[in-house]
Amino acid sequence: MIEQLPAIVLLLPLLAAPICSMIHNGDYAWYLAAASCWLAAAAAVGLMAQVWGGHTISYHMGGWPPPWGIELVIDELSALVVILVTVFAALVISALRESLRPKMRKHRHSLYYAAYLLCVASLIGITVTGDAFNVFVFLEISSLSTYALIARGRDRRALIASFRYLVMGTIGATFILISIGFMYMVTGTLNMADLAERLPALSDNRVVQASFAFFTVGVALKVAIFPLHLWLPNAYAYAPKATTAFLAATATKVSLYVLIRFLFDVYGLEFSFQQMRIDLLLIPLSIAGILIASLTAIFQTDAKKLLAWSSVGQLGYMVLGVALLNTAGLTAAIAHMFNHAMIKAGLFLALAAMIYRVSSSRLDDLAGIGRQMPLTMAAFTVLGLGLIGVPLTAGFVSKWYLISGALDKGWVPLAAMLIGSSLMALIYIGKIIDVAYFKPCKPEHAEVREISPTILIPCWVFALMSIYFGIDTRLTAGVAGRVAESLLGISS
Amino acid sequence: MINMVLLMLLLASVYAIIRLDRLLTAVLLTSLFSVLVASIFMVLDAVDVAFTEAAVGAGVSTIFFLAALAIVGRQCKPTPRRKIIAPLIVVSATGCVLLYASLDMPRFGEPLAPVHQHVAPRYLNDSAAEVGPPNIVTSVLASYRGYDTFGEVGVVFTAFIGVLMLLGAGTRRTSIEPPTPTGAPKESMRKKVVLKEVADLVIAPVLIFALYVQWHGDFGPGGGFQAGVIFASGIFLYALIYGIEPAQRLLPPRRLAYFPAIGLLLYAAVGIISMLRGGNFLNYSVLVNDPLHGQHYGILAIELGVGITVAAVMINIFFSFSERSL
Amino acid sequence: MMYAVTTVAILICIGMAMARAFLGPSIYDRILAINSAGTCIVLFLSVLGFLMGRPDFLDIALTYALINFTGTIAILKFFKYGSLGVSDPAAPPKTKVE
Amino acid sequence: MALLLDIVSWITLMIGSFFCITAGVGLLRMPDVYTRAHAGGMIDSMGAGMIFFGLLLQAPDYLIAIKLVFTFFFLLVTSLASIHALAQTVNVAGVNPKLANIVNRLEKNRQKESPPSN
Structure with missing residues (x-):
């Protein structure tokens, strides 16, 4: 049983999805979906327990040894990402039921949960696999299900946003496929560990270089690295309320995980950073992304778009951490993956609760909501402080590592810029808090009440997690530090 | 030689697709394009791939394109010049990188290429003894890399799910009278009789042929995917x-949506059965006592699963599209 | 040898049919030309199987011969009604089915 | 015997090829849809028929032979039916054959040229 865990964590949501689609009663479908998500989360915690301390599990699909068959590989990094995906999926789906209820027919709910589960399963699949082509297969599932989820948004603009994402996502996926094909062409294998063994000898081969270029661009599209982020703000802004919380928390993070995996493990440190000098590309782009996205966020009048632009900026932090190429930077990137996912999921969920009550995400309409919905807004404030990076919240931990990574390199201006950008986060989060607490409430929203506990509890769980992981950093920064050292080849 | 000719024809068809502005024509030519691609796969000896391309590209996707056209209309607006620039840059950059990579690619058909070595x-050599089917493509797809195929399903x-969420299904509308075709009704009836x-x-042989492709996939080209499409x-x-x-x-449609x-x-x-019997996920060898038999049963069963899913999905999508266009 | 000559003849025919598909002028010409090109490709695939000594290529030819028909009917129907879902008067009466 | 089969195959394949090329030229050079449909039908009937017959004589086993027969049969039936349907659609859509115009014109010319009857 225990040795089957890598397959089980993936199969739980993947099998619940078709069953959900067959259940016409949306309520039963929700019970099944939520149960499978929570069980998968438990399995993920079990996986983490097995690999804790730097062990690796290898699971041979179909009993065929790699590189002939497909291998699932789980180490601390992938276990962390699996926990991120499953736990947050479980928390968000608990809230999803309430936010879906009024809009669709019952059977539509079941289909919605099925698409959601497929998305969860595919993200897990991408994370746990040790096979390059398998990454692509599950990337397809995740893309398709994400398009469907986004397109179910409030109005026609959701369809347009989804279509844009579809076009860009397809280009990205094609690039990734070309890249994997090229790698196979020159090595004859698809297994990641096997590729890592064979690629260094071919570092002068132009096919490998081209595959690297295609891969970076393709994944950068999925991660939404500046300037390939154009699909993200609209997709997040027009996606259905609570779904945004899940997508913002997990989808881009898993893509970033793929980027880290391939840059460090498959292509190798030397090839990626010393021969191709990917850091020279990523550092300026991520700095530009942080500044421009934060500035744009400040000038947004729509709360959802504001948070979406803030996501682009926060992804910049993570990419910057990767590109710094020292232990502190990489620790920051990985820890921030987890912390930001947690904070953004909570923020979007709290926002979803407010939108659910006032049916609009414009800042003007949220005026005075802090008095009508004090608990939701309090959670939002706590999470917002985390996003800014106030001490004793999770956001502070990752920013601290990032700044020390910049200082390790001796780049004081960069550290100053990071503090400056945190101030920008203070401004845009402050904008929402200001509107919510200190503006008079609109008369038509005078009747607005507190949201039901099904959404409120997940919100507060995220908020409390954000504080807990600001104090106890064993799971986030601890794992991230060990992973960073092993990725950089430093034996501790 | 044949390759070159086919590639020239392929280029010609692509050029035609780009140059002709009527969407219907473009759809027609796309189907031709797919058959040409299938022929090239054949010449390259990738029979299973050619099979899929011929069935999907030439048949089903043409019909889906038409069904989509019925919803969105036949004409496309001319793209303004300035909107062409960004895609042009992306495409040319991609082309340049591909050309750059082609400089170091193994020679065409090179037996020492890494693909053939590792x-x-x-x-x-071993698949016949380890897995069984004479068609090695089936062994790789269904057993060695069965997990990928699972992902593809x-x-x-x-x-x-996506189509169902966006277009809906089972929303049977009341029948709308077909617009009477212009022209002599008598002739149009005669046409109906011939067709x-x-x-x-033809319909019965098509269905039987689909079953043949389904069960013959172990021996010749074919398998669940192609069978489902046919x-x-x-x-x-x-x-x-x-x-x-x-x-x-x-x-x-209500019942079809389950399939x-x-x-x-x-x-x-x-x-899961193989997991319960102590093997890993999709390890067919443990299904029954004899590993080879286990592989055989396992492959037959999963190919059936693939066939059911593909056929049902295609028919469902077709119904959704057609209902929408009524 | 004889297969090679036939293959060349069929390829020439495909080329000419494609030229007609490109030239048009009416949509009917294009449908006709593409139908003919499809037939030629079926012939090509069959002969190619013999040329390369792999007659099981015939499966693909057979598939395409069967599927091409569906495609052409779909095109004609689309052309006539502007949709694929219209029921025709030639349909069997409701009582007959089931 | 084998030689005889080879010779017959050669002949039929060549006839088939000839029909294919002729039909291709017809597709290109014929003046209107109806006449081109005739050329297109030629590929399905004579071209395909002869080539499949030639191949049939060379078939290594029964399965192949049966598949050849089936392919030819379906090709013949389906493709000719679609050409027929196409021609019908063209006719229903109101396109007149060009040759008909020529015939009409000739008719008119003759009427013009012939001296008035009274």
């Missing part, structure tokens, strides 16, 4: 000749 020899299923007779003649196209033919309503009476999930679950069930 993983492939075991598939070629998942992709098809996800597409189904109907031919369709009656089966679906037989149903399309029925729906096209007799109209969508009789086809839906034959296959009620994609059933196919996927059948595939997974094989994997």
